[in-house]
Amino acid sequence: MSYHNPPTPPRKSATFDDATMAEIRRAAATGIYDIRGGGTKRKVPHFDDLLFLGASISRYPLEGYRERCDTSVTLGTRFARKPIKLKIPVTIAGMSFGALSGNAKEALGRGATLSGTSTTTGDGGMTDEERGHSQTLVYQYLPSRYGMNPRDLRRADAIEVVVGQGAKPGGGGMLLGQKISPRVAKMRNLPEGIDQRSACRHPDWTGPDDLEIKINELREITDWEKPIYVKVGGARPYYDTALAVKAGADVVVLDGMQGGTAATQDVFIENVGMPTLACIRPAVQALQDLGMHRKVQLIISGGIRSGADVAKALALGADAVAIGTAALVAIGDNDPRWEEEYRKLGTTAGAYDDWHEGRDPAGITTQDPELASRLDPVIAGRRLANYLKVMTLEAQTIARACGKNHLHNLEPEDLCALTIEASAMAQVPLAGTSWVPGKGGF
Amino acid sequence: MPVFDLSVTPLREFNQALHDIKDGANDTAFEVVNPRGHHSVAVGIDAPVSVEVKGSVGYYCAGMNDGGTVTVHGSAGPGVAENMMSGTVVIEGDASQYAGATGRGGLLVIKGNAASRCGISMKGIDIVVHGSIGHMSAFMAQSGNLVVLGDAGDALGDSLYEARLFVRGSVKSLGADCIEKEMRPEHIEALGALLEKAGVSDAKPEDFKRYGSARTLYTFNIDNADAY
Numbered sequence: 234m235s236y237h238n239p240p241t242p243p244r245k246s247a248t249f250d251d252a253t254m255a256e257i258r259r260a261a262a263t264g265i266y267d268i269r270g271g272g273t274k275r276k277v278p279h280f281d282d283l284l285f286l287g288a289s290i291s292r293y294p295l296e297g298y299r300e301r302c303d304t305s306v307t308l309g310t311r312f313a314r315k316p317i318k319l320k321i322p323v324t325i326a327g328m329s330f331g332a333l334s335g336n337a338k339e340a341l342g343r344g345a346t347l348s349g350t351s352t353t354t355g356d357g358g359m360t361d362e363e364r365g366h367s368q369t370l371v372y373q374y375l376p377s378r379y380g381m382n383p384r385d386l387r388r389a390d391a392i393e394v395v396v397g398q399g400a401k402p403g404g405g406g407m408l409l410g411q412k413i414s415p416r417v418a419k420m421r422n423l424p425e426g427i428d429q430r431s432a433c434r435h436p437d438w439t440g441p442d443d444l445e446i447k448i449n450e451l452r453e454i455t456d457w458e459k460p461i462y463v464k465v466g467g468a469r470p471y472y473d474t475a476l477a478v479k480a481g482a483d484v485v486v487l488d489g490m491q492g493g494t495a496a497t498q499d500v501f502i503e504n505v506g507m508p509t510l511a512c513i514r515p516a517v518q519a520l521q522d523l524g525m526h527r528k529v530q531l532i533i534s535g536g537i538r539s540g541a542d543v544a545k546a547l548a549l550g551a552d553a554v555a556i557g558t559a560a561l562v563a564i565g566d567n568d569p570r571w572e573e574e575y576r577k578l579g580t581t582a583g584a585y586d587d588w589h590e591g592r593d594p595a596g597i598t599t600q601d602p603e604l605a606s607r608l609d610p611v612i613a614g615r616r617l618a619n620y621l622k623v624m625t626l627e628a629q630t631i632a633r634a635c636g637k638n639h640l641h642n643l644e645p646e647d648l649c650a651l652t653i654e655a656s657a658m659a660q661v662p663l664a665g666t667s668w669v670p671g672k673g674g675f
Numbered sequence: 676m677p678v679f680d681l682s683v684t685p686l687r688e689f690n691q692a693l694h695d696i697k698d699g700a701n702d703t704a705f706e707v708v709n710p711r712g713h714h715s716v717a718v719g720i721d722a723p724v725s726v727e728v729k730g731s732v733g734y735y736c737a738g739m740n741d742g743g744t745v746t747v748h749g750s751a752g753p754g755v756a757e758n759m760m761s762g763t764v765v766i767e768g769d770a771s772q773y774a775g776a777t778g779r780g781g782l783l784v785i786k787g788n789a790a791s792r793c794g795i796s797m798k799g800i801d802i803v804v805h806g807s808i809g810h811m812s813a814f815m816a817q818s819g820n821l822v823v824l825g826d827a828g829d830a831l832g833d834s835l836y837e838a839r840l841f842v843r844g845s846v847k848s849l850g851a852d853c854i855e856k857e858m859r860p861e862h863i864e865a866l867g868a869l870l871e872k873a874g875v876s877d878a879k880p881e882d883f884k885r886y887g888s889a890r891t892l893y894t895f896n897i898d899n900a901d902a903y
């Protein structure tokens with residue numbers, strides 16, 4: 234029997250999609266895993282899946298331009314003699330000099346200072362420039378201990394012990410040879426031009442009991458002045474938060490899987506760690522169970538982009554948020570004005586993630602002096618300040634609509650979820666129902 | 676000389692007294708009695724003081740020392756002299772794990788043995804151990820000198836950068852990318868000077884073997900994947 238097939242459109246596999254097949258071919262050609270910057274690119278349940286309810290007959294709103302909605306936050310009230318007071322609950326996350334250019338770090342410092350918030354050093358130590366330009370500077374204490382010294386500890390405003398990051402809970406940093414310039418090499422006591430892998434574990438403590446002793450040492454060195462943060466990736470938020478509190482943290486920083494990184498294996502970014510949304514409630518529950526909610530502050534990061542995200546994180550119980558990627562975008566990362574150059578690098582504005590190669594057309598994730606000089610730190614700092622102002626106004630707009638005179642008065646009761654997944658993770662009812670999966674209702 | 680009895684005086688008072696020393700102060704010699712294994716004894720020293728500790732200490736004794744001379748007449752817990760910048764720390768007894776971790780400068784002398792991970796991630800410190808050291812010592816060590824008069828445990832110098840390791844006795848095994856290297860005259864000379872500085876009179880530099888990085892892990896290379 235003979236028959237003639239009518240034409241059918243070519244159909245690609247959902248399992249073997251273009252990106253998957255391209256990666257198989259890339260792996261076959263090179264024999265090494267893909268390294269890139271940024272956070273997870275897959276879609277995971279996020280703040281977009283939550284909505285605020287707003288005011289109604291039983292809840293009345295605040296007047297937009299007349300009634301005050303406070304945005305300030307104080308961090309480190311538990312043990313530190315000098316807690317940090319910020320005007321807005323949006324901080325700049327730790328990003329190293331090395332991963333970022335000196336101009337980019339300066340821009341972050343300028344923007345944060347204009348906005349009354351803090352910046353954070355990173356896996357490479359503190360530079361004089363960033364200390365100079367950041368009114369409030371958090372100094373990271375990382376496994377690598379690159380650039381760690383008591384002078385910088387004393388001139389920091391807070392200390393952040395980094396246990397992990399959301400992009401790679403359980404992984405250390407990476408800085409490839411192209412970015413190990415003479416200055417970066419010197420700060421890290423490394424030979425120039427090597428492919429550097431930071432340790433993933435702290436060299437002189439393991440486990441929560443040791444961490445308590447380590448935190449105590451840092452307090453003794455700095456005469457109990459500085460707030461001590463503990464930063465963890467989104468892995469076991471309930472227990473990590475409880476253990477950080479037990480170890481004596483003033484502040485817990487919790488970074489979900491959408492959180493950016495300067496460089497790590499793509500397989501790590503995409504497959505390890507929990508979405509930010511899934512991390513917040515367990516962490517808040519741990520604080521509440523210990524009677525420490527609002528006494529030990531919780532900073533949430535990983536995919537925060539707007540005032541709505543800020544308001545949602547705070548409504549779920551966070552005291553503040555931190556931003557990395559969004560701050561870089563605000564100062565010019567992946568800007569379409571460099572499209573021609575992104576094309577030359579085989580990518581396009583919005584998708585450029587080879588930050589480890591140090592060839593960033595926008596002059597941000599590079600140590601090349603010529604590229605770095607493209608970023609004007611004063612203008613970029615102003616852009617960051619503008620963006621932070623918008624985020625704050627947006628969060629206030631939502632809070633007022635919910636009748637709150639402080640962003641911290643937002644609460645889970647103000648929210649509903651669009652999807653069953655988000656409802657389960659955020660533990661707020663599915664829109665139009667009183668059902669929270671795992672919690673009953675109907 | 677101010678004497679602090681840690682069985683009655685809070686540790687905080689002692690460390691604060693050390694931090695309150697002003698440049699050019701006269702009273703710079705301290706004694707600590709009854710340390711009783713306290714953690715963080717004499718941490719954050721930032722002046723040329725001397726501290727004599729009469730007994731054994733817990734974690735992180737003399738942590739981040741910058742310019743002080745600390746002598747422990749006893750043994751030290753984990754992380755002694757961690758991240759030292761400059762100065763001298765002498766342990767008359769044994770030291771637990773991570774002795775001299777991430778140290779950037781100064782001299783750490785351990786008269787007894789040191790446990791595992793001695794000199795881990797060291798970044799310029801000189802460490803001299805009269806006895807033996809445990810496994811994974813000098814892991815990811817970046818620079819400085821680790822001198823061992825006795826033996827070294829498993830995986831010495833794993834993922835080493837530019838630190839120099841000198842061992843007089845046996846080495847149970849070498850870690851990834853760590854190899855034995857030739858003792859050239861400049862190494863004999865430098866080691867001799869370091870032994871002298873550390874007050875070692877019964878060891879000749881010629882009796883040591885030198886270990887360092889093969890530098891094959893300095894750049895990503897798929898043919899080295901088995902080494903990780």
Ligand SMILES: Cc1cc2nc3c(=O)[nH]c(=O)nc-3n(C[C@H](O)[C@H](O)[C@H](O)COP(=O)(O)O)c2cc1C
Nearest residue numbers: 326327328355356492493494495535536556557558
């Ligand atoms: C370029 C870059 C460098 C980073 N460097 C560090 C670092 O040195 N230490 C650290 O703890 N986190 C580092 N991070 C993670 C951020 O601190 C933060 O957790 C993350 O960016 C938050 O998620 P977001 O990017 O979605 O805002 C880095 C992130 C980026 C984008």
